[in-house]
Amino acid sequence: MRVFIADGAERTSLAIARSLGKRGIEVHCGESYRFSTTALSKYCKKSFIYPDPQKDCKRFIDSLEKILKAEKYDALYSSREVSTIPISYNKERLDHYTKVVFPDYPQMLMTHDKSKTIKLANEIGIPTPKTYFIETIRELEQISDQIEYPVVVKSRYKTIWKDEKPVMLKVTDKNYVYDKDQLFSITTEILDKSGKMPLIQEYIPGGGYGVEILMKNGETKAFFMHKRLREYPISGGASTFRESFYNCDMVNLGLRLMSSLKWHGVGMVEFKLDERDNIPKLIEVNGRFWGSLPLSIASGIDFPYLLYDLLINGNDNSIVNYPEGIKCRWLIPGDLLWFLSAISRNKSKFKVLKEFFTFRGTYYDIISMKDPLPTIGALRGLIKQFLDVVSGRRNISGEVQ
Template identity: 40%
Template sequence: MNVLITNANSSKALTVTRSLGSKGIDVVSSDTNKYAISFFSKYTKNHFLTASPKAEPDIYMKQILSFIQKKNIDVMMPINSVDTLLTSKYKYKLEQYTKYPFEDYSKMVVINDKQKLIELADEIGLPVPKTYTMDNTKKIEGLAVELSYPVVIKLKNSTSSEGLSYAYSIEDFIDKYKNTIIKYNLDPIDYPIVQQYISGDSYGASVLMNEGDLRAVFIHKRLREYPISGGPSTLRVSVKNKEMEKIAVKLLSHVKWHGLAMVEFKLDRETNKPYIIEVNPRFWGSINQAVRSGVDFPYLLYQMAIDGDVASVKDYQVGIKTRLFFNDCRAFLSYMKISNHKSQLAKDFFTFRQIHSDEFSKTDPLPGFMFFLKSKKGKYQLIKVKKNE
């Protein structure tokens, strides 16, 4: 049996590769970069290069479909937002030749769009931050005087912390909102949303659904993130939170979701109430956290694709920590600048034995080495060696 994994140059692709490869499944990887991290994993049996799914989507899809047909790929698993959304458009074509255990595009765009998601969650009575939308710049000044600061400015469709900013006053809001429109060249229909700022810790509720029925759920807490203003997590820990589980499952059951999704929450520091922030309708950056804690989402998804269903996962270990090491180094330096407890922060950071790495593995060392080269120079040193070939 085999599986095609896209976007091999990412830590989450590496986690998926190691998860499936260690179970005896032949992993084939694709990427635009010939030095993609997962290409160097001992679990990658084959790999090939593609056009960019963002810059050349039509060519990309032709290459993917052609490879799947020629190599008789059993299951396809897109990894990042761009390739997941794009391939979901062509689900009807992909399913003629392979198993594709991800949602239809029509559902993907609703869950991925922050405005549509908030409207949906609010409609079914789930907790969301107070949210404002606008369709032309004439309303900006009027809204600015109504807001209670600070507020969060977000692009409707973005990943990580792209386009994210915080405004602390009327003037700050007007300036940042207009600059966001200009920077991303947004049409009125795509103007950013504005949300109430929720002060508190960030959590993720990761879920596997089979046509709206729950098969696995996992909760983690973010301990550090980079950028520290709201970027992807760099250090996390597995926890339990029944209320978050209930909210995430209710949301995804309502739309009869199929496949994976991760619901992001903020836990209000004052009220201890969780608020839905956004949903990642795909593999998420901290997927290693769930795998290490006992919920092997990549393998569960693969089993569900092949067999049509999978046994439910009832429990997992709490207190397990993972980190994306090189980004956590950057996060650590940023947190040190603002922390009032620098000695404790440093002590926690240099505790290696009790924290699992996303990049490094004793049994699969080459990808970690490639991460090191990439982090050290900002590009792979091997490129210099190869440039005169």
């Protein structure tokens, strides 16, 4: 029993390695540099260096194929969109050597393209933010006076590829638009970068939630749900602190959406609970492993192993029960960045300090006394990112310049 896990720097990949390694499955991992977070785990028996998929997608896939040819693996896992989408696109090619654990590319595209996701949700009656689907600047000019601000202007794709190099278009503060001038400015910027007009969506005030699933051809085998307690950027980003939660309406909506896709594998459906009408509104779908994966594992829903057991061993036992209130934290660097941002914005410094320095009863994405070395890998990765930002190779969001 042996698997290969790409994206060794990611805390999600570390969670996958720990999950499978504890089950006696031999883990190998890959990353674009040595001594990544996952490579330093005691559960990783061998590590490889391959070309950075953020710099050259083709060379990444070619190198990955050589690794898979040379070793015998039961399955190939990855965690970042920048690698998962190319792997899915090349699934037929890579499936010659191992089992790719993600759906075929046409299915992945339904979650990768936010326009397709929102249109499907509207067709099957799942609540979404009011969304404007526009194809030209001329159309935007015609509707700009009808739009109620604030709105969120976002690329249809979080990642697009140009000449084998990905361009990442994350949602940051600048995507929240409060007037017509801002609307045209950010729309033009996204159009120039992606070649496609963005989505314009109603801003939904309220907390963020995630419904995580494992399905076999649209049939639910496991689900889990979490509530975001903190995220970075504060305006909306990756969760840095979250807890297990259950809301029947959101779970049913998430399962209905993914079942309509005949989904085969894992995924995460993100909602906001609209504080104006208390109705969950669909935000997006990740057709891959998600950043808060360590929380579901800590709560007893071990998605990496359940996926392995389903796809490799052929077992399809269902597991849907878990305790609420389990908390998990991405301290380095996620929650540290939240703290620095929150304390600079918030007038109540004491409240921020009290929230941040509460440690009791909390699990951690990376930090573990039983597996301590990945923390060093995370710090190394943080320093590398910082140097890349200072040198201009990446921006503050981690996107290659």
